[in-house]
Amino acid sequence: MTSDASGRLPEAFLTPGGSSFMDFLAGHAPDLLPGRRSLGQGDLSSEVPHGTTIVAATFPGGVMMAGDRRATMGNIIAQRDIEKVFPADEYSAVAFAGSAGFGIEMVRLFQVELEHYEKLEGATLSLDGKANRLSALIRGNLPMAMQGLTVVPLFAGYDEDIKGGRIFSYDPTGGRYEETHFYSVGSGSLFARGALKKLYREDLSETDCATVAIQSLIDAADDDSATGGPDMLRRIFPVVGVVTADGYRRLPEDEVAALVDAAWAQRHERPDGPAATSLT
Amino acid sequence: MSVPFYVSPEQLMRDRADFARKGIAKGRSAIALQYADGILFVAENRSPALHKVAEIYDRMAFAAVGRYNEFENLRIAGVRLADMRGYSYDRRDVTGRALANAYAQTLGAIFSSGGEKPLEVEILVAEVGVGVADDQIYRLTYDGSIADVRGYAVMGGAADTVAEYIGEHYTEGISLAGALRLAVDALGHDGTEVRELTPDQLEVAVLDRTRTQVRKFKRISEETLARILSESSPAVDEKSDADTSADSDADDSSESAAGDTPVAPPVDDAPIAPPEDPDDDRPL
Numbered sequence: 001m002t003s004d005a006s007g008r009l010p011e012a013f014l015t016p017g018g019s020s021f022m023d024f025l026a027g028h029a030p031d032l033l034p035g036r037r038s039l040g041q042g043d044l045s046s047e048v049p050h051g052t053t054i055v056a057a058t059f060p061g062g063v064m065m066a067g068d069r070r071a072t073m074g075n076i077i078a079q080r081d082i083e084k085v086f087p088a089d090e091y092s093a094v095a096f097a098g099s100a101g102f103g104i105e106m107v108r109l110f111q112v113e114l115e116h117y118e119k120l121e122g123a124t125l126s127l128d129g130k131a132n133r134l135s136a137l138i139r140g141n142l143p144m145a146m147q148g149l150t151v152v153p154l155f156a157g158y159d160e161d162i163k164g165g166r167i168f169s170y171d172p173t174g175g176r177y178e179e180t181h182f183y184s185v186g187s188g189s190l191f192a193r194g195a196l197k198k199l200y201r202e203d204l205s206e207t208d209c210a211t212v213a214i215q216s217l218i219d220a221a222d223d224d225s226a227t228g229g230p231d232m233l234r235r236i237f238p239v240v241g242v243v244t245a246d247g248y249r250r251l252p253e254d255e256v257a258a259l260v261d262a263a264w265a266q267r268h269e270r271p272d273g274p275a276a277t278s279l280t
Numbered sequence: 281m282s283v284p285f286y287v288s289p290e291q292l293m294r295d296r297a298d299f300a301r302k303g304i305a306k307g308r309s310a311i312a313l314q315y316a317d318g319i320l321f322v323a324e325n326r327s328p329a330l331h332k333v334a335e336i337y338d339r340m341a342f343a344a345v346g347r348y349n350e351f352e353n354l355r356i357a358g359v360r361l362a363d364m365r366g367y368s369y370d371r372r373d374v375t376g377r378a379l380a381n382a383y384a385q386t387l388g389a390i391f392s393s394g395g396e397k398p399l400e401v402e403i404l405v406a407e408v409g410v411g412v413a414d415d416q417i418y419r420l421t422y423d424g425s426i427a428d429v430r431g432y433a434v435m436g437g438a439a440d441t442v443a444e445y446i447g448e449h450y451t452e453g454i455s456l457a458g459a460l461r462l463a464v465d466a467l468g469h470d471g472t473e474v475r476e477l478t479p480d481q482l483e484v485a486v487l488d489r490t491r492t493q494v495r496k497f498k499r500i501s502e503e504t505l506a507r508i509l510s511e512s513s514p515a516v517d518e519k520s521d522a523d524t525s526a527d528s529d530a531d532d533s534s535e536s537a538a539g540d541t542p543v544a545p546p547v548d549d550a551p552i553a554p555p556e557d558p559d560d561d562r563p564l
Contacts, residue, residue, distance in 0.1 A: 006389065007381060007382060007385035008382070008385040008386045008389050009357045009382050009383070009385070009386045013356075013357035013360045013361060014353055014354075014356075014357045014386075016353070016356075021360075021363055024360060029364070032368060108367065109367070112363050112366070112367050115363070115495075116359065116360075116363050119334070119335050119336070119359045119363075120356060120359055122329075122334075
């Protein structure tokens with residue numbers, strides 16, 4: 001499929017063109033692009049697994065993204081340990097809520113898109129450039145979103161120019177919006193955002209920021225049936241990705257476990273989690 | 281109606297080969313060298329922007345000499361092929377062998393087709409493995425011939441002279457610093473007069489199997505290169521060393537105390553970016 005019968009590189013590979021992998025696929029192998037497939041009729045939203053809640057928050061010198069581990073299919077739990085937070089490249093992270101199949105495909109394509117550009121140009125895209133490429137990718141998925149197969153990503157990265165983290169949210173038509181401090185997407189996002197509002201401070205340390213993100217996911221799971229809380233029996237905990245000047249790093253399982261255990265212990269005292277004061 | 285000249289196929293191929301070989305020999309050399317933790321690439325290249333060595337995929341790199349526009353086009357095709365394969369199958373399914381094959385077919389087809397000018401390029405496709413024994417280096421020439429190389433490979437410029445120098449000093453399992461010093465010395469031994477190349481005349485990159493990231497390719501910056509090279513001094517001629525300790529790997533280049541060797545000034549200290557003078561359309 002990638003070379004013709006003689007084994008020679010196909011003409012398309014040797015034709016000068018842009019540095020976008022998506023554009024290259026559109027010309028050479030359009031069927032590999034998620035948005036180019038024709039679908040049947042009807043709403044498919046309860047027929048395929050959906051990923052649920054993602055939160056992101058900045059802290060001095062970086063940004064963090066965390067996602068619960070549940071995928072649902074209608075009222076069924078499709079998967080207990082799905083991963084929805086990924087490195088997009090060395091200095092950014094991407095996560096998705098919505099149709100899991102397309103979400104994962106979109107993340108893979110986005111990762112290749114960034115790497116491809118980097119290799120061809122010998123330079124990385126700006127953070128805004130990366131965010132815009134993701135917009136274009138979602139826009140291509142619009143016909144499927146109309147049938148209930150929506151994918152809503154969240155994108156965050158370290159911006160060398162401001163020496164800090166930035167967060168971008170999207171709508172299903174590809175609209176791109178920059179968020180300040182924190183944001184959440186997915187079915188439990190409203191509850192998570194409420195919790196973030198009360199717990200978030202601008203000067204949180206990396207560890208405290210991870211605790212806040214985990215607390216907000218626990219709150220989301222508390223009120224949204226599609227969001228999975230920490231699975232204490234199976235020891236399945238949220239995926240937490242951190243991006244700083246040192247690059248992307250996924251918090252090790254045992255660090256996350258320690259944070260979850262602490263939050264869980266506190267909730268035995270007060271099931272609603274930490275209380276915020278009514279003033280200040 | 282005029283009858284076209286008869287040219288024998290042997291003559292035709294010889295002419296085309298001579299044409300390509302001449303173009304490649306006009307440029308400057310590039311070296312790939314296996315060291316203990318990976319594969320080192322060192323090319324003499326005054327341009328900081330127009331690369332002769334580049335990343336193809338996780339464990340794969342590309343090095344080339346000859347006409348920049350021609351090998352750049354091949355490099356881009358290689359990245360496209362690798363990314364496409366990795367996207368449609370899996371990252372582990374992208375292999376150096378497949379890429380080297382595709383290049384060989386492409387170069388061969390262009391060389392033997394009457395219509396196209398043969399490409400004036402020579403390329404290396406290198407893939408770093410889990411251990412030294414799994415490393416692969418493929419060397420491809422303008423006519424599509426492919427060779428599986430072990431240890432080291434030199435292309436472009438006075439390739440034979442440079443390769444001879446490396447052959448005399450190379451040992452298996454050499455350290456990175458030792459390999460770097462050897463390669464830089466070798467590039468300087470490409471003529472009758474020995475040159476000492478400075479970091480700004482060199483392009484250096486490694487495929488480092490110890491890197492924790494999936495992508496093993498890394499460029500070595502001018503500052504890092506200067507630091508590593510300052511820790512060893514250029515090899516002096518063999519007659520000076522009395523202690524012939526045949527066991528160690530890198531010390532034939534690093535033992536002599538710094539400062540005692542009269543360093544030959546760089547023959548050509550023109551700044552950057554080819555073409556250095558308007559009439560010079562030498563390949564990189």
